Each structure stands twice: as C-alpha cells, then as structure tokens.
Amino acid sequence: MISIHNISKVFNAGRPNEVTAVGGVSLDVRMEQTTILKGPSGSGKTTLLGLIGCMARPSAGRIFLKQREITSLPERFLTDIRRTTFGFIFQQCNLIKGITALENVMLPAYPTGEKFSTLRGRAQATLAMLGVEKRAEAKIEWLSGGEAQRVAVARALINNPAVIIADEPTAHLDTKLSLEFIGIMRELKSRGTTIIIASHDPIICESWLAEQVVELRDGRIVAGATMS
Amino acid sequence: MAHMIERHRHIIDFTLATLLRRKGKNGGLLLVYTLIIFVLASVLFFTEAIRREAMLVLQESPEIIVQRTQAGRYQTVPMSWCAGIGSINGVGSAQPRLWGYHYDRTRLANYTFMVPAQDPPGAGHVDLGGAVARMLGAATGDTVAFQGHDGAPRAFTVRKVLEQESQLLTADLVLISEQDYRLFSGVPADQATDLVLQVRNPREYATIVEKITRMHHDARPILRSEILRTYDAVFSWRSGLMLVIFSAATLAFLIFAWDKATGLSAEERAEIGILKAVGWDTSDILLLKFWEGTAISLTAFLAGTILAYLHVFHTSASLFAPVLKGWSTLYPSFRLPPLLDFQQVVTLFILTVVPYTITTIVPSWRAATIDPDAVMR
Numbered sequence: 001m002i003s004i005h006n007i008s009k010v011f012n013a014g015r016p017n018e019v020t021a022v023g024g025v026s027l028d029v030r031m032e033q034t035t036i037l038k039g040p041s042g043s044g045k046t047t048l049l050g051l052i053g054c055m056a057r058p059s060a061g062r063i064f065l066k067q068r069e070i071t072s073l074p075e076r077f078l079t080d081i082r083r084t085t086f087g088f089i090f091q092q093c094n095l096i097k098g099i100t101a102l103e104n105v106m107l108p109a110y111p112t113g114e115k116f117s118t119l120r121g122r123a124q125a126t127l128a129m130l131g132v133e134k135r136a137e138a139k140i141e142w143l144s145g146g147e148a149q150r151v152a153v154a155r156a157l158i159n160n161p162a163v164i165i166a167d168e169p170t171a172h173l174d175t176k177l178s179l180e181f182i183g184i185m186r187e188l189k190s191r192g193t194t195i196i197i198a199s200h201d202p203i204i205c206e207s208w209l210a211e212q213v214v215e216l217r218d219g220r221i222v223a224g225a226t227m228s
Numbered sequence: 229m230a231h232m233i234e235r236h237r238h239i240i241d242f243t244l245a246t247l248l249r250r251k252g253k254n255g256g257l258l259l260v261y262t263l264i265i266f267v268l269a270s271v272l273f274f275t276e277a278i279r280r281e282a283m284l285v286l287q288e289s290p291e292i293i294v295q296r297t298q299a300g301r302y303q304t305v306p307m308s309w310c311a312g313i314g315s316i317n318g319v320g321s322a323q324p325r326l327w328g329y330h331y332d333r334t335r336l337a338n339y340t341f342m343v344p345a346q347d348p349p350g351a352g353h354v355d356l357g358g359a360v361a362r363m364l365g366a367a368t369g370d371t372v373a374f375q376g377h378d379g380a381p382r383a384f385t386v387r388k389v390l391e392q393e394s395q396l397l398t399a400d401l402v403l404i405s406e407q408d409y410r411l412f413s414g415v416p417a418d419q420a421t422d423l424v425l426q427v428r429n430p431r432e433y434a435t436i437v438e439k440i441t442r443m444h445h446d447a448r449p450i451l452r453s454e455i456l457r458t459y460d461a462v463f464s465w466r467s468g469l470m471l472v473i474f475s476a477a478t479l480a481f482l483i484f485a486w487d488k489a490t491g492l493s494a495e496e497r498a499e500i501g502i503l504k505a506v507g508w509d510t511s512d513i514l515l516l517k518f519w520e521g522t523a524i525s526l527t528a529f530l531a532g533t534i535l536a537y538l539h540v541f542h543t544s545a546s547l548f549a550p551v552l553k554g555w556s557t558l559y560p561s562f563r564l565p566p567l568l569d570f571q572q573v574v575t576l577f578i579l580t581v582v583p584y585t586i587t588t589i590v591p592s593w594r595a596a597t598i599d600p601d602a603v604m605r
Binding site: 017045046049053055056057075076079080082083090094096097099103106107108109110111112113114115116119155159196215 | 229230232234235237238240242245246248249250324496498499502504505506508509510511512513597599600601
C-alpha cells in the first residue's frame with residue numbers, strides 16, 4: 001500500500017507568487033487496484049501524482065511505500081524507487097524525438113546495465129503486447145497519436161513496475177483511442193499492477209476501471225479518500 | 229562490473245544517438261570548435277617551429293663576424309686582414325669565408341653559394357640544399373648548371389643533397405669548392421666575403437671589437453649577441469602577431485564555452501526531466517553529458533590538431549605565412565621541419581577540451597539536480 005499522510009506542496013515558498021498546489025492531503029492507495037484522481041485543471045492532481053511517484057518532494061507530510069517512509073530518502077534512493085517501482089505515462093507522452101520507438105522503450109532500463117540483447121528482447125515483447133511491434137524501428141515523430149501513447153505505455157512497463165502512474169493519459173486521444181487505453185490498463189490490472197491515474201475525462205472516471213475515485217479541488221480532497 | 233560496462237555502453241549509444249539527432253546544431257558546433265582548435269594549434273606549432281629554427285641558426289653562427297663596408301655598402305674583405313686580426317690577443321682564429329647570393333633568372337629563385345670550412349666538394353662538384361635540389365630536379369650524380377658572374381654557364385656534378393635538421397639553414401644552399409666559387413662569382417683570390425673569429429673568453433668581445441675597428445676603420449665587426457638581438461626582434465614581432473591571432477581564437481573559444489555554460493535549451497531541459505522521471509539518476513545524466521561533451525571536444529581536438537599539423541608542416545603555414553614569414557616571399561621556399569611537442573599538445577588539450585567538457589556538464593548538472601517534475605514543467 002502507498003500511504004500518504006497530510007502532505008502539502010508549496011511552489012515559490014516565501015515569494016509573492018507562492019502557490020499551494022496540494023494542501024494537507026491524506027490518502028491510501030491500495031495495491032493491485034486502480035485509483036483515479038479526479039478534478040478540474042489546477043486542482044493539484046498532477047502535483048499529487050508527482051509526489052506519489054517520487055518525482056518531487058513534499059513541502060510537508062509523509063509518504064509510505066509498503067510501510068517504508070520514502071519522503072526523506074536521499075535522491076539516489078528515490079531514483080531507484082522511481083525506476084523499480086513506478087512506471088510513468090505522461091499527458092504529452094514525453095517520448096524523446098529523433099530516436100526509435102524501441103530505443104524510447106529501452107531508455108528507463110539503460111542505467112540498470114542490463115545486457116543489451118535481453119533488454120532489446122523485452123522491449124520488443126512489450127511493444128508486441130501493446131500491438132505496436134511493427135513500429136519498433138520507427139522514429140517517434142513518425143508515429144500516430146495512438147501509437148505514441150502505446151509506446152509511452154511500453155516505456156512505463158519496461159522495468160516491470162508494480163505501480164503505473166498516468167497523468168491525463170487520454171487528454172489528447174479521441175474516444176476510440178481512449179477506450180483502447182482503458183483496455184490496456186485492464187490488461188495490466190489483470191496482471192496485478194497497481195494503477196493511479198489523474199484525469200478529469202469521464203471515459204476514465206466513469207469506466208469500470210475506477211475502483212477508487214478521489215476528487216480533488218484547490219489542492220484538497222473533497223471526496224473519495226480512504227485512510228487506514 | 230559487467231553491469232557497469234553495459235551501463236556505460238548503453239549511455240554511450242544513447243549519447244551518439246543524441247548527437248546524431250541534432251546533426252545541424254552539433255555539426256555547426258563541431259565546425260566552429262575545430263576551427264578554433266585549428267587556429268590555436270597552428271599558432272602554437274608555428275611559433276615553436278620558428279623559434280626552434282632560429283635557435284638552430286644561432287647555434288651555428290660564429291662569435292664574431294668581420295665585414296668591410298665602403299660608403300655604407302658591404303665590400304669583400306682582403307685576405308691580408310686575417311693575419312693582423314688573428315694576432316689580436318684573445319682571438320683563437322680568424323678564418324675567411326666565401327659566400328654570396330645567386331639569382332636564378334630562369335626559376336626566379338635566390339640561392340646561397342658557400343664554400344664550406346669543412347669537407348668542401350671537389351672542383352666541378354656541388355652539394356645542394358633540399359629546396360634547390362627539388363627546384364632543379366637534381367639528385368646525387370646529376371649535372372646542374374648555373375650562370376656565372378660573366379654570363380657563362382658553368383656545369384657541376386651533384387656530390388650530395390643536404391638533409392639537415394634545420395631547413396632554414398640549408399634549403400637554398402649550394403656548397404661549392406673555393407676554386408669554383410672564385411671563378412663563378414668573380415671574387416679575386418686575395419679577397420673573401422667576410423671573416424669569422426673564434427674568441428675563447430666572451431668578456432673580451434668588446435676589447436677585440438675595439439681593436440679591430442682601430443686596426444681597420446672600414447671594418448664592421450658583428451657579435452653573435454647582436455645577431456641574437458636582431459633575430460629576437462624579428463621573432464618577437466612575429467610572436468606578437470601570433471599572439472593577436474591566438475588571443476582572438478581564445479576569445480572566440482571563451483565566448484563559445486560561455487554560451488554553452490549559460491544554459492540549456494528548453495528541449496534539452498525537458499529531456500533531462502524525462503530521463504530523470506523514467507528512472508535516470510543525476511549521475512547517469514552527467515555521464516551522458518560527459519560523453520556528449522567528450523565526443524564533440526575530442527573529435528574537434530583531433531581534427532583541429534591534425535589539420536594544424538598539416539597546415540604548419542606540410543603547407544608551411546600558408547595561411548599565416550604572408551604576414552609572418554619574411555622568407556616566405558623568397559624562392560625556393562622551405563618547409564618547417566615537423567616537430568610535435570608533447571607538452572604543447574597536452575597544454576592545448578587542457579586549455580580546450582577540459583573547459584568545454586566542464587561547461588557542458590555544469591548546466592546539465594544544475595538541471596539534473598532539480599526534481600524531475602520541476603524540470604519538465
């Protein structure tokens with residue numbers, strides 16, 4: 001379980017443009033389930049996802065991953081957790097242009113020093129699982145929106161993470177592709193992957209995927225949070 | 229260990245892919261960088277080679293040379309001076325020298341004819357300097373002809389082609405026997421071009437010079453230290469010009485490095501954020517940037533240094549020559565002998581590759597130590 005205790009994130013602290021993106025949020029994310037963070041733009045969904053995924057440190061509060069407090073861990077441990085526990089799917093896909101889909105998928109595993117042939121084989125298998133194996137050697141800029149989204153999912157899966165974190169994954173997808181994305185998430189969930197999605201897209205929020213829906217507004221939870 | 233090697237391999241692979249996907253930018257960067265290194269290395273190689281040539285020339289020069297002037301013009305020296313000057317206390321020996329210039333109208337070239345003190349060629353034979361041999365297309369055993377002072381052509385057999393450490397000393401040289409020289413140049417048997425003196429005690433130079441001028445009012449003694457001063461003035465002036473070029477290139481390099489150090493593009497920053505978000509550590513990012521900087525700077529360093537070497541030693545610094553080498557306007561031309569000073573190359577490496585690599589890493593380090601979500605925002 002990922003347990004969040006009263007965390008806050010303040011940007012530009014002490015300056016005139018100080019913003020409290022997340023203020024005193026407490027939440028339990030159950031493993032092997034899907035949690036949806038729902039709310040309008042600026043409600044703090046992306047910031048909360050970043051905090052859960054160790055991409056940023058909270059200004060206050062604590063986060064526990066399997067009963068271990070991770071908030072105060074040094075940078076290199078956070079990186080290790082990010083690499084081994086979480087797989088990220090970003091709103092803009094955030095794939096690196098100029099290199100192939102396959103190289104993009106392998107990217108998170110480069111620092112692990114895994115043997116190239118093993119890594120390449122796993123990346124190809126992941127792309128095949130998502131139905132884009134034929135586009136493995138294509139450069140990112142040549143892919144359609146749906147293909148790029150699948151490559152981004154494949155990249156998130158390459159290190160076999162226990163938790164998938166997705167930020168507005170359907171924001172730039174049409175209905176058909178959004179439904180395809182939900183299908184992929186269902187497949188992952190059936191394999192025991194924990195999924196956390198930040199979205200205000202009704203296709204996601206109202207789908208059967210949503211086991212726990214947490215509603216945020218102005219950086220605070222207004223509905224749906226459970227705490228152990 | 230295998231993991232570490234594999235990690236480096238992956239990161240180097242990605243570095244090369246990164247460099248290739250920004251071909252235009254990196255190609256331009258490489259070109260400018262290579263050009264700067266080329267100029268810096270050319271300046272270093274050229275000044276060092278010229279300095280070495282000057283040193284070799286001076287090593288060969290006698291302590292005192294005695295010439296004769298009439299109305300401010302050089303004249304030949306009577307052989308009878310030898311005995312008188314040689315008898316001055318402190319003078320070890322006074323030897324006459326026979327040498328002079330010859331203008332080859334057909335090839336528009338100047339040669340220096342000289343009767344060597346040791347091992348002169350026999351009558352009807354000459355030794356040729358490298359550049360003269362090249363110009364005449366002559367090798368050992370061939371016959372060459374020069375037009376004498378009386379207009380009559382004189383043929384000589386080439387005894388050998390001179391291969392010396394310094395081309396400045398020998399490039400345009402024709403060594404000839406005394407008998408042939410006098411016939412060729414018309415210098416009478418009782419005259420010499422100048423006298424060279426060997427003096428054991430340097431503190432006696434001034435006294436000896438004074439005695440010579442008192443003995444012969446039209447004598448003009450020249451000390452090695454005076455030649456040294458002249459060379460020094462000439463080379464200092466040339467070094468000064470080189471310093472200007474060097475400074476301009478260094479300034480260009482500093483601007484270039486500063487531009488690199490002051491920031492990353494939004495795209496580069498976003499990429500660092502993505503890499504961190506997907507599990508790259510700060511050290512992985514720094515390694516990537518290190519390899520990126522090293523690949524560019526090493527390529528530019530090697531290309532620039534090799535081009536500079538070829539420029540200075542194979543084209544005789546053709547780009548600098550018109551301003552810097554007086555003798556570049558003379559013909560036959562000579563080439564600076566190849567000389568690569570390891571210390572110079574190391575200095576150049578430290579001055580160019582190291583700062584560039586650091587300036588590549590510093591902004592990346594700044595971006596890589598921030599939370600990934602902040603870099604990506």
